[in-house]
Amino acid sequence: MTGFSGMHTRPGRRSAMCRSRRARVTAARCIGLLWLALAAASVPFAAAQAARAEPVAAQEPTAEMALLLKMQDAARTLDYSGIYTYQQGSTVLSTRVVHIVDGTGERERISMLDGQRREYIRHNDTTQCLLPDHKVVLLERRETDRFPAILFDEGDRLAAHYDMQLAETPQRVAGRECLDLELIPRDAHRYGYRVCADTATGLLLRLQTHDSQGVLTQIVFNTLDIGKGVQSEALSPAWNTKDWDVVEVAVHEVDLLSEGWRIPLPPGYQPLTQVAREMKPGRQVKQLVASDGLAAISVFIEAYVESGTNASEAGLFRKGAMNVYRKRMGDHWLTVLGEVPGDTVRDLADRTEYVPLAAR
Amino acid sequence: MTLIVAGKESFEMQAKEQEHQASLEASISAWIDAEADIRPEDLDTPYGRQVWDTYHMIGDVLRSEELAIRPSDFLYARISRAIDEEPPIVAPHRLGARRFARAGLSGFAIAAAVAAVAWVALPYFATGEGSVPEAPVMATADPQGFHDYVAAHRDITGVGPVRQVSFEPGARP
Numbered sequence: 453m454t455g456f457s458g459m460h461t462r463p464g465r466r467s468a469m470c471r472s473r474r475a476r477v478t479a480a481r482c483i484g485l486l487w488l489a490l491a492a493a494s495v496p497f498a499a500a501q502a503a504r505a506e507p508v509a510a511q512e513p514t515a516e517m518a519l520l521l522k523m524q525d526a527a528r529t530l531d532y533s534g535i536y537t538y539q540q541g542s543t544v545l546s547t548r549v550v551h552i553v554d555g556t557g558e559r560e561r562i563s564m565l566d567g568q569r570r571e572y573i574r575h576n577d578t579t580q581c582l583l584p585d586h587k588v589v590l591l592e593r594r595e596t597d598r599f600p601a602i603l604f605d606e607g608d609r610l611a612a613h614y615d616m617q618l619a620e621t622p623q624r625v626a627g628r629e630c631l632d633l634e635l636i637p638r639d640a641h642r643y644g645y646r647v648c649a650d651t652a653t654g655l656l657l658r659l660q661t662h663d664s665q666g667v668l669t670q671i672v673f674n675t676l677d678i679g680k681g682v683q684s685e686a687l688s689p690a691w692n693t694k695d696w697d698v699v700e701v702a703v704h705e706v707d708l709l710s711e712g713w714r715i716p717l718p719p720g721y722q723p724l725t726q727v728a729r730e731m732k733p734g735r736q737v738k739q740l741v742a743s744d745g746l747a748a749i750s751v752f753i754e755a756y757v758e759s760g761t762n763a764s765e766a767g768l769f770r771k772g773a774m775n776v777y778r779k780r781m782g783d784h785w786l787t788v789l790g791e792v793p794g795d796t797v798r799d800l801a802d803r804t805e806y807v808p809l810a811a812r
Numbered sequence: 813m814t815l816i817v818a819g820k821e822s823f824e825m826q827a828k829e830q831e832h833q834a835s836l837e838a839s840i841s842a843w844i845d846a847e848a849d850i851r852p853e854d855l856d857t858p859y860g861r862q863v864w865d866t867y868h869m870i871g872d873v874l875r876s877e878e879l880a881i882r883p884s885d886f887l888y889a890r891i892s893r894a895i896d897e898e899p900p901i902v903a904p905h906r907l908g909a910r911r912f913a914r915a916g917l918s919g920f921a922i923a924a925a926v927a928a929v930a931w932v933a934l935p936y937f938a939t940g941e942g943s944v945p946e947a948p949v950m951a952t953a954d955p956q957g958f959h960d961y962v963a964a965h966r967d968i969t970g971v972g973p974v975r976q977v978s979f980e981p982g983a984r985p
Contacts, residue, residue: 596968604969714886725968731960741968750965769958776958787961807889809896 516616519633520607522654523647527601529553530653533686534626534676535565536599540669540772550686561687573689584691591700599671600656602647604724604743613638613720613744614645623648625657626673635746641718641796642747643668643773653678661773661791668773669791703727706738708753712808715751718796720744749790749797751804756783768794777801840864844871 513521533550546565551558560574571582574596581590597603610616619632630648637644648658658672706728708715717723721742731737731754740751769776773791777798780786786804788797840855840863842848855864873879 592967594968712889714889716884716886727968729964731964737964739964739968741965743969748965748969750961750968752961752964774962776961778958787958789958789961789965803886805886805889807893809893 514611514616516618516633517607517611519618519631519649519654520603520610520647523649523656524597524601524603524607526650526654527551527597527656528558530655530678531680531682532655532676532678533682534673536671536673538669538671543772546674550682552682552684552687554684559684559687561689563690571689571691573687580693582689582691582693582696587693587696589693589696589698591698592703593700594703599659600673602656602659603745604748605722605745607745609720609722610635610745613642614746622651623658626676628652628657628676630657639719640793641720642744642792645746650678663773663793701729703729708738708740712806713753714805714807715740716800716803717742717749718792718800721747721749724748747790747792749788749792749800751800752785752787752789754785754787756780756785768798770794781806836860837863840867844868 531552533548535546535548538545538547545567548561548563548565550561553559557576558574560572562572562574564570569584573580573582577593577595579592579594579596581592583590614635614637617634617636619634622629622631624630625648629651631651633647633649635645635647644662646658646660646662647656649655650657655676655678657676658670660670661668704727706726708726721744724741724743726738726740728736728738735754737752737754739753742749742751766779767777769778774789775792775794775797776787776789777794777800778785778787779801781804784806786801788801788804790797836854836859839848839851840860843850843855844864844867854860
């Protein structure tokens with residue numbers, strides 16, 4: 453300011469005028485902010501809006517909703533064993549699952565039948581991942597449901613974002629009769645789903661994810677036993693892990709909002725969890741997972757490094773239902789992915805903001 | 813409105829013109845508040861009519877919550893960032909605080925504030941919910957480099973094939 457005003461013939465007067473105008477502008481902005489804050493804080497329409505958006509679900513759940521909840525419950529409480537197949541494009545992966553509920557809770561053994569040898573032994577919230585090639589057990593303590601459990605929460609937001617239609621004619625999957633339930637998205641922020649639930653028990657037998665063009669991926673049981681036929685011996689791992697190293701996967705919770713990240717989730721999505729994890733040795737990544745109850749999106753945030761990862765390319769990538777969008781934001785890489793449409797992950801990334809100064 | 817004008821054009825505008833415009837806005841604000849007699853000849857310009865309409869709209873929005881939108885957290889974040897980036901300016905004492913205090917309570921200040929809301933918020937909502945052009949997909953091939961991310965995603969969500977956590981011997985603590 454001093455240097456600038458010194459160039460003028462009447463520096464004192466000029467700079468005073470200059471300052472006063474700037475001061476008024478600044479004052480106007482401050483006043484503006486004040487009013488803005490007052491307007492937002494005082495007006496009760498936020499509450500009114502919330503009430504409008506989320507009608508209180510006091511009424512009876514629909515038949516469709518009841519079936520979804522029954523499906524989820526069946527996956528957690530029934531004894532079952534079988535082989536299911538994941539299919540996407542030319543990829544086919546088969547998995548054997550044994551699930552038994554005993555006096556101690558849920559026990560589950562999942563064996564990968566294709567590719568690398570690998571088993572997951574779960575007891576309630578504790579999962580051991582057995583890696584025979586490394587003689588390592590990865591230990592994780594977290595509540596994780598997976599196929600045939602597909603809901604992330606109580607499913608209370610699903611009815612607002614999907615139209616549901618229960619088919620009338622039954623299908624046949626894995627030698628059992630099941631009924632198709634169609635979940636049609638009401639907007640472009642999620643895919644459609646078709647689930648076929650066992651008529652007798654409600655257990656999910658087939659899950660298809662589709663867009664307007666057709667099926668993108670599906671998971672389907674090929675063989676399945678439910679109930680008495682399931683033997684608890686089938687829970688024993690294939691390998692004796694006595695001498696193996698046990699590595700506890702270090703994942704701790706973080707709060708991205710308080711770090712200044714403003715991540716605008718698409719309508720209907722709510723954060724499930726926010727964690728920091730080590731992805732490659734020494735590479736710390738923060739991850740936010742959000743879901744509408746069925747579809748899930750992960751947002752990864754990590755430090756930008758000039759050279760390094762082979763995933764350093766920015767842009768939109770897709771495989772089957774999985775869309776990945778990656779962009780650089782100053783000193784960070786932002787990677788958004790999920791089994792949701794490409795525009796959804798790209799929009800989310802492009803609207804995300806990092807304001808460390810506004811951190812609270 | 814002050815915000816927009818000052819931010820974009822202050823260096824191009826003649827000082828006099830700006831003073832005049834500011835006083836016109838203040839006058840219109842005063843007329844709307846019935847604090848002064850309306851001078852129709854001053855109002856009868858495109859700019860004058862625009863300000864008149866805008867201030868009335870702002871007044872309507874302030875009085876009727878049905879017309880209001882709730883600014884998002886992001887707006888506050890952007891505004892506080894903009895203020896943080898603003899170079900510190902020491903206001904001369906000579907002007908005195910009373911004039912600002914007066915301005916702060918007038919309809920003009922409210923008008924300026926809410927005009928700022930409308931200007932900043934609208935583009936955000938326009939791109940947020942409406943139809944978005946189809947994104948060009950750069951690669952439909954296997955996003956190889958993203959294997960770790962996909963695995964980490966499935967690790968938590970359990971969606972898709974059973975999570976195939978990538979494991980490197982070096983990852984042992």
